[in-house]
Amino acid sequence: MMIVVGFGFAAAKGNIEVVTQAAFDGAATGVTVCFGLISVLVFWMGMMKMAEDAGLLGKIAKLLGPVVAFLFPDVPRNHPAMGYILSNMSANLLGLGNAATPMGIKAMQQLQELNPDKQTASPAMCTLLALNTASITIIPTTLIAIRLNYHSANATEIVGTTLMATIIATLAAIMADRWYRNRTLNRPPRVIKSGNSSMKG
Numbered sequence: 001m002m003i004v005v006g007f008g009f010a011a012a013k014g015n016i017e018v019v020t021q022a023a024f025d026g027a028a029t030g031v032t033v034c035f036g037l038i039s040v041l042v043f044w045m046g047m048m049k050m051a052e053d054a055g056l057l058g059k060i061a062k063l064l065g066p067v068v069a070f071l072f073p074d075v076p077r078n079h080p081a082m083g084y085i086l087s088n089m090s091a092n093l094l095g096l097g098n099a100a101t102p103m104g105i106k107a108m109q110q111l112q113e114l115n116p117d118k119q120t121a122s123p124a125m126c127t128l129l130a131l132n133t134a135s136i137t138i139i140p141t142t143l144i145a146i147r148l149n150y151h152s153a154n155a156t157e158i159v160g161t162t163l164m165a166t167i168i169a170t171l172a173a174i175m176a177d178r179w180y181r182n183r184t185l186n187r188p189p190r191v192i193k194s195g196n197s198s199m200k201g
Contacts, residue, residue, distance in 0.1 A: 033149055060090050071131070071174070072124050074114075081110035085128060092135035095142055104132050123181050130177050134169035137162055 010019040064086055075081055084107035091100035107128055115122040121129075140162040147155035 033146065039145075060086075060093070064089055071127055071177075074122070075111070075124050079110065079114070081107050081114065081124075084110060088128075088132060089135065092132065093138050095137045095140045095144075100132070100135075104128065123184065126180070127177050130173040131170065134173040135166060136170045137166045 007016070007019055010016045068082060068085055068089070069077060072082070072085065075085075084103050088100050088103040088107055091103060108125060111122060111125045111128065112118070115125065138159075140158060143158060143162065144155050147158070
């Protein structure tokens with residue numbers, strides 16, 4: 001709708017060439033930014049692969065294990081979903097959102113298998129979504145890459161503020177998740193009436 005309105009105003013004012021030029025400039029900028037991001041993301045994903053081969057990610061997973069068990073009490077400790085959740089959280093800690101996404105999708109698929117109601121997201125799925133959205137980020141790799149691409153004088157100066165902001169966001173997400181979990185668990189069962197009989201669901 002915004003694009004259509006923009007074209008309409010440009011046509012009404014006789015400046016349609018401005019919109020066309022802006023579209024081409026935006027496409028060129030998008031390609032430039034993508035190339036800048038690719039180099040940094042490839043570097044950090046390579047570092048992450050090295051860390052995985054060296055056993056560092058395994059140690060991070062062990063460190064996060066008790067935290068994940070607390071956040072996902074309804075997921076068995078030896079279930080494959082736990083491994084994907086830990087991988088997703090580890091990638092998010094390093095600011096590798098693109099690398100974290102496939103692990104998050106895999107975790108969701110595994111959690112769906114545990115979900116008794118396939119039409120409604122389970123509490124564990126909601127928890128994963130909240131944590132993935134507001135994850136603590138130690139190194140905001142993607143943001144640093146964008147700042148480098150636009151020739152920032154100090155691209156890494158956002159590390160401290162980003163860390164603080166993501167810690168606050170994560171704590172808020174966990175508190176909201178706990179509140180909704182308790183509210184759901186303490187909710188009385190629904191009574192479905194059918195004719196003269198009723199049953200609890």
